[in-house]
Amino acid sequence: MKIPALKVPLLLVLGWCGAAAHAATWSENPAEALAEARRSGQPVLVDFYAPWCYSCYFMDQHVLETAEFEKRAGRLILLKVDVDSAAGALEQTRRNVSFLPTYLLLDANGTELDRLPGEQTPADFFVWLDRHLESGPRGAPQGPEEVIAALLADVRRGSFQAGLSWFGGLDPELQVAVQERPAGMTALARLRLARAAHAAESAQCLTQLSRALRHAPICAKSSVVYDGRGCEAPATPAQRQVWDEIVAGHMLQVVEAGVLVPFAQRCADARSPVLMSTASLRRLARGPEARVVLDRVIRQAREELGEDVAGNRNLADNLRIFLADAGRNEELMELYPQLMSAYPQDYVYAFRYARALADQGRHAEALAPFAAAGAQAYGENRLRIASKHADSLVELGQVVAAKAVLVAALKANGRWFPAQAGELRAQLSALRD
Numbered sequence: 288m289k290i291p292a293l294k295v296p297l298l299l300v301l302g303w304c305g306a307a308a309h310a311a312t313w314s315e316n317p318a319e320a321l322a323e324a325r326r327s328g329q330p331v332l333v334d335f336y337a338p339w340c341y342s343c344y345f346m347d348q349h350v351l352e353t354a355e356f357e358k359r360a361g362r363l364i365l366l367k368v369d370v371d372s373a374a375g376a377l378e379q380t381r382r383n384v385s386f387l388p389t390y391l392l393l394d395a396n397g398t399e400l401d402r403l404p405g406e407q408t409p410a411d412f413f414v415w416l417d418r419h420l421e422s423g424p425r426g427a428p429q430g431p432e433e434v435i436a437a438l439l440a441d442v443r444r445g446s447f448q449a450g451l452s453w454f455g456g457l458d459p460e461l462q463v464a465v466q467e468r469p470a471g472m473t474a475l476a477r478l479r480l481a482r483a484a485h486a487a488e489s490a491q492c493l494t495q496l497s498r499a500l501r502h503a504p505i506c507a508k509s510s511v512v513y514d515g516r517g518c519e520a521p522a523t524p525a526q527r528q529v530w531d532e533i534v535a536g537h538m539l540q541v542v543e544a545g546v547l548v549p550f551a552q553r554c555a556d557a558r559s560p561v562l563m564s565t566a567s568l569r570r571l572a573r574g575p576e577a578r579v580v581l582d583r584v585i586r587q588a589r590e591e592l593g594e595d596v597a598g599n600r601n602l603a604d605n606l607r608i609f610l611a612d613a614g615r616n617e618e619l620m621e622l623y624p625q626l627m628s629a630y631p632q633d634y635v636y637a638f639r640y641a642r643a644l645a646d647q648g649r650h651a652e653a654l655a656p657f658a659a660a661g662a663q664a665y666g667e668n669r670l671r672i673a674s675k676h677a678d679s680l681v682e683l684g685q686v687v688a689a690k691a692v693l694v695a696a697l698k699a700n701g702r703w704f705p706a707q708a709g710e711l712r713a714q715l716s717a718l719r720d
Contacts, residue, residue, distance in 0.1 A: 314366050329364050333368060334365075389404045401443065430464075434471070438465075442478060473502045493518075493533070497533055506555065546584060623636060634660040637663070638660035641654075641655075660676075661696070669696055
């Protein structure tokens with residue numbers, strides 16, 4: 288799924304805690320990291336993140352800043368890529384990264400070995416990392432478990448054609464052994480689901496979605512649905528209804544077994560199953576059930592947060608998105624100033640609040656949060672904020688101030704993000720005319 292500018296994270300974690308450790312040393316320069324990898328022969332772990340990505344904050348706190356990660360850090364070259372920066376946005380495009388966070392493992396020459404999209408439990412992350420630290424590149428598989436691990440790596444990369452072609456060339460007895468295992472059936476169905484989505488084969492989408500979800504672990508089910516993104520668009524109304532029935536049924540299972548459970552038992556991704564279930568329920572004209580789901584997760588979030596939204600950044604942002612999905616706008620508007628106060632360096636809350644005020648026609652009230660967001664933002668989001676800020680100023684008759692906001696943003700941007708900068712120039716030109 289493409290990430291829009293001022294991106295809303297697709298996945299959000301509520302999960303496990305880890306022991307504190309000394310922070311590992313991360314480079315922010317891809318060229319330098321790859322040069323060091325070539326010198327040392329060590330693989331590169333790349334962390335694609337953004338300042339608005341609350342799943343990324345979870346992964347930092349509970350995985351990448353733990354003693355368990357520190358034990359492995361010496362065997363890796365570590366690289367962080369901020370996709371909001373100009374250079375980071377280019378690297379994101381070059382590596383075809385569309386989820387945040389996403390972790391890439393590169394060999395010493397910069398060739399991708401594997402990737403892991405979205406937030407993970409510490410246990411799952413370290414199983415993935417250790418498998419690569421303790422083994423070489425994919426070769427002739429010795430057994431079905433190795434085949435399944437390789438197929439899941441292709442699922443994560445979105446390499447459905449490569450994965451299925453490779454599997455088709457294996458020894459037939461090994462293929463049968465893989466397909467006899469639930470994990471093998473699931474991995475193959477996920478690759479076939481992605482292929483069907485790419486080809487807009489709606490009937491195959493439904494078949495492979497059902498197969499993949501049937502044996503998928505409870506906390507992997509929302510990722511399975513993401514594999515089929517695009518399946519819904521060309522479907523007939525009847526096929527779309529079947530799709531939504533399948534998704535709603537499985538996501539409600541995840542909500543019950545992986546979200547509305549004690550903290551330590553939750554799935555790493557608690558947000559996606561909630562939003563997937565409510566979207567499908569609404570399309571099925573089962574709106575009251577969607578409201579029940581949202582009421583329950585909102586109540587859970589409020590009880591755990593108490594009065595301190597700064598105590599758990601991930602949960603606080605979950606509360607925000609659940610209130611928005613529920614249409615509980617008065618509560619949402621009360622929450623925004625709390626989030627701005629709790630995270631004053633985070634421009635995204637100020638921007639969201641300003642946009643919400645502007646959408647309500649409260650342009651005078653929107654100016655201060657627009658200005659606060661613009662002062663903190665950078666990259667493409669700086670341009671987007673400036674555009675909306677200027678719109679509110681124009682609505683208030685402050686055309687000169689609107690021009691100044693646009694000129695300042697374009698000057699700060701320089702030569703980067705030419706498409707978005709072109710839109711701002713057109714906006715500025717219209718004001719001058």
